[in-house]
Amino acid sequence: MQRRRFLGLTAAGAATAALAPALTACGSDGGSGSKTLRVVAADYGDSEANNSQKYWDELARAFEAENKGVKVDVSVLSWTEVDKKVAEMVAAGKAPDVAQIGAYADFAAAGKLYSADQLLTIPTQADIIAQIARAGEVARVQYGLPFVSSTRLLFYNKTLFAKAGIAKAPESWDELQAAAKKLQTAGVKVPYGLPLGPEEAPAETMMWMLSGGSGYTDHNGTYTINSDENVKTFEWLRDELVGKGLTGSLDPSRTNRQNVFDAFCRGEVGMLNGHPTLMKQAEAKGIKYGTAPLPGKGGKAKSTMGVADWIMAFKANGHREEIGRFLDFVYTTKNVLGFTNQYDLLPVTTSASEQMAGDTRKKHLKPFLDQLENAEFYPVDKTSWAKVSKAFKEKIGSVVVKGGDPASVLGEIQREADATELAGHAK
Structure with missing residues (x-):
């Protein structure tokens, strides 16, 4: 990303090479009446030891345990190529169900994305910090769901x-x-x-x-x-x-x-x-x-300036209901903090921000949290x-x-x- 580099993060290249073949598949039914969600996400780690694949795999297994009949297949790629890979998949007619990358506006303008209100429950939508949610809008409709944020x-x-x-x-x-x-x-x-x-x-x-x-x-x-x-x-x-x-x-x-x-x-x-x-x-x-x-x-x-990375959901495979359940799970306070705490990033939900603010182990992040409500974001909706x-x-x-x-x-x-x-x- 430019966006992810703003967060000061690099990626583990070895993991990229190993996972790249998984990107050839699109969202599909997994047999026996089950459905498989294909997720592509960016790596926020700077080594194999803190690669983001572990977080997503654990989250996927926990979701599957609560949602029988839905499988989640996650491929984590480096920030140097994840945006390009997703664009190539979409162009080839093999869009993933969910992508966690740096920009959403082109896909939204082309009518390829579900809007937030087609996916999330009202409590989940209400929990996302309004200032960041607005940065995910195109023509006043939210298509970009903020994943993590940072201020300066x-x-x-x-x-x-x-x-x-x-x-x-x-x-x-x-x-x-x-x-x-x-x-x-x-x-x-x-x-x-x-x-x-x-x-x-x-x-x-x-x-x-x-x-x-x-x-x-x-x-x-x-x-x-x-x-x-x-x-x-x-x-x-x-x-x-x-x-x-x-x-x-x-x-x-x-x-x-x-x-x-x-x-x-x-x-x-x-x-x-x-x-x-x-x-x-x-x-x-x-x-x-x-x-x-x-x-x-x-x-x-x-x-001050705020930066956010984004989650978006593609319409191509028709898995709106399953994607919505998965994203509601992603945005639970526990799962939001599970990711942001690992990388010293800022949560995008009010509940997680309040919990982080009260955590003495994260007091070094409080000055950045305090800036979030009034932060201005790049015009990524354009x-x-x-x-x-x-x-x-x-x-x-x-x-x-x-x-x-x-x-x-x-x-x-x-x-x-x-x-x-x-x-x-x-x-």
Whole structure:
């Protein structure tokens, strides 16, 4: 995913190769009057030891024990190829019954998916956090069911802050700049880590847009890429952060997120925007860190970026009733927490979020949970988003270097986005 990479996760390639042949089959009847649901899911593990296949296999067996006559066959693939594999299956007329992948909008627009209200019971639908559920809508109908989520906070190195004489995390851009200057004076290699390289440029871009009072779209879902606020945000980054050397030795236009994360874990970065998995990476390297809400133009940002991965159900095999029962089972509090606790991700249901918030073992995730209700998500409901995201990966880094032109580049991407949207509506 881009989406899964935003959650900072990789996959076990060996498992992918072993499981790939299972994707040739579509949903089918399993004989003796039973039905088989074919599920394709993404791997959130970073080794064989924590491969996601174990979770899905245990969940499938538990579901089968309670639902005689329904079998569940799950194939777990790496994030590097799961979206592509599902698209190929659908194109070949062999769609799975359920896919847990990164994007749903193209399939929804093509009429291939069941809507949420065709699948889930009312209590299950009501339990899904409304802000995330809305991110799964196309034309006000929910087709994407959120599976896991993540939010972003400002991370800072407590040791470097103490060395530079900084008493607390910055809450505004002016305070962030002042802190970065102190870190620079104290000899910190990278006062502020700004990854606008191709790996995760759309994420860093969105966080800065939100902190500047705008975003990718307005409340009506219309692209606002070249809004005055967004242009001013990137002019500030160009002139007041990058232009003054406060991003240090890393070139923001070419720096990827993992490069900055790695440098933070080496004790070289004073501040950066990050997600929950950075905590484990930093702790493993003995980094003393703190987290805080994103600084905004005139104070704390009103919202942060949220990321979700999605579950969708395909109509092709006609197993609506069985899929609905299976997904109701997936969204029970026990099963939601069984997955999110394993990978330090955030639940997408209110009941699981409340339980996690009360779990002292998960208190490190509470600041991220607190941000979830007001988080803003990528406009993944737009079939144009994939192309727009690609444009940001290719172009946004150029606006913060010397001579960069935010108004021109954002205007160019805005025109591309509008044209892509228009072409999609004309089909």
